[in-house]
Amino acid sequence: MPTIITKIGQYQGASTKQMPAAHLTRTMQLLEKTCNELDTELANEISENPALEMAEECRCPDCKQIIPSYPCQVCLNRLNGSGPIVYVAPRSTKTYSNEEYDEYYSTDNKLKDPETLSEHILKQVAPSVSSNERKIAEHVLARLNEHGFLIDHPAEIASYLRVSLDKTKNVIEIIKRVDPIGVASQDVMECLLIQLDMLEQDGKTHPLAHNLLTKYWEQLGKRDFKTIARKCNVSVQTVRSAAQFIKRNLSPYPAQSHWNNAANATGRYFRPDVEVMKNPHKQDGPLVVQVFSAAQGWLRVSSSVRTMVNKIEDPEKKDEWSAYLERAALFVKCMRQRDNAMKRIVKLIVKRQPQFILGTDKDLIPMTRAELAIELELHESTISRAVANKTIALPNGRIIPLSTFFDRSLAIRAAVQTIIDDETTAMTDEQVAHRLVDHGYKVARRTVAKYRSMLGILPANLRARQIPRAV
Numbered sequence: 001m002p003t004i005i006t007k008i009g010q011y012q013g014a015s016t017k018q019m020p021a022a023h024l025t026r027t028m029q030l031l032e033k034t035c036n037e038l039d040t041e042l043a044n045e046i047s048e049n050p051a052l053e054m055a056e057e058c059r060c061p062d063c064k065q066i067i068p069s070y071p072c073q074v075c076l077n078r079l080n081g082s083g084p085i086v087y088v089a090p091r092s093t094k095t096y097s098n099e100e101y102d103e104y105y106s107t108d109n110k111l112k113d114p115e116t117l118s119e120h121i122l123k124q125v126a127p128s129v130s131s132n133e134r135k136i137a138e139h140v141l142a143r144l145n146e147h148g149f150l151i152d153h154p155a156e157i158a159s160y161l162r163v164s165l166d167k168t169k170n171v172i173e174i175i176k177r178v179d180p181i182g183v184a185s186q187d188v189m190e191c192l193l194i195q196l197d198m199l200e201q202d203g204k205t206h207p208l209a210h211n212l213l214t215k216y217w218e219q220l221g222k223r224d225f226k227t228i229a230r231k232c233n234v235s236v237q238t239v240r241s242a243a244q245f246i247k248r249n250l251s252p253y254p255a256q257s258h259w260n261n262a263a264n265a266t267g268r269y270f271r272p273d274v275e276v277m278k279n280p281h282k283q284d285g286p287l288v289v290q291v292f293s294a295a296q297g298w299l300r301v302s303s304s305v306r307t308m309v310n311k312i313e314d315p316e317k318k319d320e321w322s323a324y325l326e327r328a329a330l331f332v333k334c335m336r337q338r339d340n341a342m343k344r345i346v347k348l349i350v351k352r353q354p355q356f357i358l359g360t361d362k363d364l365i366p367m368t369r370a371e372l373a374i375e376l377e378l379h380e381s382t383i384s385r386a387v388a389n390k391t392i393a394l395p396n397g398r399i400i401p402l403s404t405f406f407d408r409s410l411a412i413r414a415a416v417q418t419i420i421d422d423e424t425t426a427m428t429d430e431q432v433a434h435r436l437v438d439h440g441y442k443v444a445r446r447t448v449a450k451y452r453s454m455l456g457i458l459p460a461n462l463r464a465r466q467i468p469r470a471v
């Protein structure tokens, strides 16, 4: 069996003397992986190593006893003490409360697709339009091509929906001005002009940019700066800087950036790595946290392979099979250490942030990975690996990146939301920045603009029209 010999040969080289280092590296590799990636890793390892097997058993990772369901009631009382109840379990076996689990996964608004472009835009547009206008917005958003441009003429939409052309145009104008700016434009030129207009309102502009787009589009495409300079009676350098301004600040295809972001998010938000639930048995009881492990069953070194190896007499063959056993034992150990590290880290995070978990973004208490590292006596990079790319499902059904707990801007974003919610006349980003000082945050105007956009709130000039309705 030549393939096996090669595999074992490779493995033996790395395993015999450098065991502790190899062991640590492997654990760190596993810690960095999401549950989905871990599934793949586990399947590969099992297919390559006959000494590694998955028993169809429900066993407690701590006391190793067979249990009827997760978590192990004996270890719960013994190990958890105060704070949240945290346990490691496979993703789709019986859980702490089956009812809650079923309800959670059957509610279709919980584990849905990443936000589509239409949803993203509608969320921003909805607060400032009537229900009738909202229907127009929905139809407009259904009539976009892959670049985000409107396929139909506004008049076609108006006649299809039997609404006035003015009203239709008005809704389209609002859509064009929310993030990503320029969606629902007729073409690239219109899209760029709207973005330019929005930048100007923000105080960012280039004196030649507008002319370049409207009058010298063709020359701009050919980078014929000399002709433009002569006709505008300016230096070639000025034309070049205007062209650069356009290239850096404007995006011809507004839908593109959104699709890229959405594609990256796919998968991560369907299957969280950790889930926090309210205590199903006791109101105000400790939170219940499930850290998902990859294994659907009990991962172990095959005892039948071990027995067989003991009986092998040929020394070369015995070595080959012993290497398999050693590799299987290492993998099992590293997987358990990975799960255990995740459990300890998640337990401390949940223990520190119950207000945020049960409350709102405003309730997040700033904390750092370094603080956790000291308290858990782990290296900071271990915390980083455990947190990286993982997601956590909160009791309200939201699935968020685990790194959110370390996001210092989250509480500031919540303050921006509060300030804007309480405004009586639409406040500019500048004014919001001033008001934030009262909340203890010193933030630049541009940062406020960024956070506002992340929150899906329209700029002040567009927000103005909804205020009278709210009062």
Ligand SMILES: [Zn+2]
Residues within 6 Å of the ligand: 060, 061, 062, 063, 064, 065, 072, 073, 074, 075, 076
């Ligand atoms: Zn146990």
